[in-house]
Every structure is written in structure tokens, then in C-alpha cells.
Amino acid sequence: MRLRTIGSTLIIVAALAMLPLLPSAALAQGRVVDEGTFTVSRGGGAPQSESFKIVRFGNDSIRATGQLASASERINSSLTVDTLGTPISYALVARQDGSPALRVKAVARGGRLAVVSSDQHGIESQREFPMAAGRCVIVDAGLEHQLYFVPMAHRDQPLTIVSPRAITRSTAAITPLGLEPITIGGRSVTATRYALGSGAARQEFWVDSEGRLLRVDIPGEHVSAQRDELPR
Numbered sequence: 001m002r003l004r005t006i007g008s009t010l011i012i013v014a015a016l017a018m019l020p021l022l023p024s025a026a027l028a029q030g031r032v033v034d035e036g037t038f039t040v041s042r043g044g045g046a047p048q049s050e051s052f053k054i055v056r057f058g059n060d061s062i063r064a065t066g067q068l069a070s071a072s073e074r075i076n077s078s079l080t081v082d083t084l085g086t087p088i089s090y091a092l093v094a095r096q097d098g099s100p101a102l103r104v105k106a107v108a109r110g111g112r113l114a115v116v117s118s119d120q121h122g123i124e125s126q127r128e129f130p131m132a133a134g135r136c137v138i139v140d141a142g143l144e145h146q147l148y149f150v151p152m153a154h155r156d157q158p159l160t161i162v163s164p165r166a167i168t169r170s171t172a173a174i175t176p177l178g179l180e181p182i183t184i185g186g187r188s189v190t191a192t193r194y195a196l197g198s199g200a201a202r203q204e205f206w207v208d209s210e211g212r213l214l215r216v217d218i219p220g221e222h223v224s225a226q227r228d229e230l231p232r
Contacts, residue, residue: 030055034212036227038144043222052145066145072097077143084134085149087113090164106164115164127167136160144216144225147205150174172197182206184214185229
């Protein structure tokens with residue numbers, strides 16, 4: 001669904017325009033709850049490095065900033081959610097060979113998530129998605145650290161998964177699979193294993209006792225991401 005009125009479009013675009021300004025003003029007041037780096041392999045290609053930081057603020061919002069780097073591509077993202085993992089705002093910039101290739105912004109307002117993206121040619125796409133607190137999360141393909149927020153959501157029914165970069169949504173159930181030992185940075189740790197979705201798109205991930213993401217596997221896409229070392 002496209003943005004429905006000129007008035008609402010102007011309001012949402014104005015809110016989206018503010019997104020790059022928000023992190024710098026608030027970060028000093030937040031508490032870092034996790035920070036680290038994943039090494040990501042995709043189908044036998046060259047490994048990628050995905051670094052991230054997750055900060056909790058006094059107003060019960062949480063922000064994850066991430067950077068995914070490969071030989072020719074760099075993606076920077078900033079996702080702010082509530083304590084149920086529900087999106088509040090999102091911003092992403094993808095660069096190819098140093099030049100901006102894609103910009104994406106999203107903002108939640110009135111039970112809907114409005115997404116605006118523009119490519120290197122200035123072609124803009126807009127879409128709104130319905131969302132409900134505790135039942136909607138953002139997981140952009142390729143940004144594994146965003147799975148940190150999935151276990152916070154309600155699990156009594158499938159979640160709405162929004163991918164702002166692709167401007168798509170899907171539904172998937174989250175299933176706890178119990179405790180199991182895994183090895184991170186040469187050290188063993190007991191982690192809770194989850195599955196999100198089914199079939200080729202099924203994502204499996206492991207979190208520690210404090211909810212910090214340790215490992216992600218997407219068997220159907222031959223993707224594996226693992227932290228370089230245990231959280232401190």
C-alpha cells in the first residue's frame with residue numbers, strides 16, 4: 001500500500017528526515033548491553049565482517065547499530081525498537097565501491113511502519129506495513145545482528161518480519177529449541193537455540209543467558225555467522 005494522503009506523506013517524510021540526527025543526541029545517555037563482531041560466510045564466498053553495538057536507553061528503547069563490510073560493499077544501519085522488539089525507527093545506507101547505492105528509512109506511526117527507499121539514481125519507493133506491538137520485527141537480509149530482537153517478541157502466533165531494504169514483509173513463527181553447548185572463539189558456552197521460520201528461509205540462532213546473539217545459521221542459503229569471541 002502506498003502512503004495514502006499528501007498530508008500523511010509530508011508528516012512521515014519529515015519524521016524520516018530526522019532519523020540520522022537521533023543517534024548522536026541520545027547515545028551518550030544509553031547503556032551498552034552488547035557489542036561485538038561476526039564473521040559471516042555466504043555460500044563459500046569471501047568472508048564478511050559484521051560489527052554491531054546495542055544500547056539500551058532510559059526511556060525503554062533499544063538501538064542496534066551495525067556495519068557489514070566486504071571487499072566492495074559497506075552497509076551501515078541503525079534500528080531502534082521498544083522492549084518487545086517492535087520497530088520505532090530505522091535507517092540504512094549501502095555503499096558500493098565507496099558510492100551510495102541505497103538509502104532506506106522507516107518510522108512507526110499509528111500502528112503502521114512507513115518505509116521509504118531511494119537508489120543511486122534517485123528513484124524512490126514508498127510503502128506502509130501494518131504492525132502491532134510485540135508482533136512485528138525488522139530483520140533485513142544479511143544483517144544478522146538484528147535477530148537479537150526476535151526473542152523479545154510475543155510467541156503465541158507468527159511474527160510479521162519486515163525487510164525494509166527489500167520493502168517486503170513475511171510471517172514466521174519463532175520456536176525455542178532448548179539449550180545446547182556451542183563453541184565461540186575457542187571457548188564452550190551453553191546457549192539457547194531458536195528457529196525462525198521454516199523451509200529454505202529458516203534461520204537458526206543461538207543466544208546466551210543474557211539474550212546476546214552468538215551464532216546464526218541459514219542452512220537453505222548456506223549462510224553461517226559466528227561471533228569472533230564471547231561477549232564480555
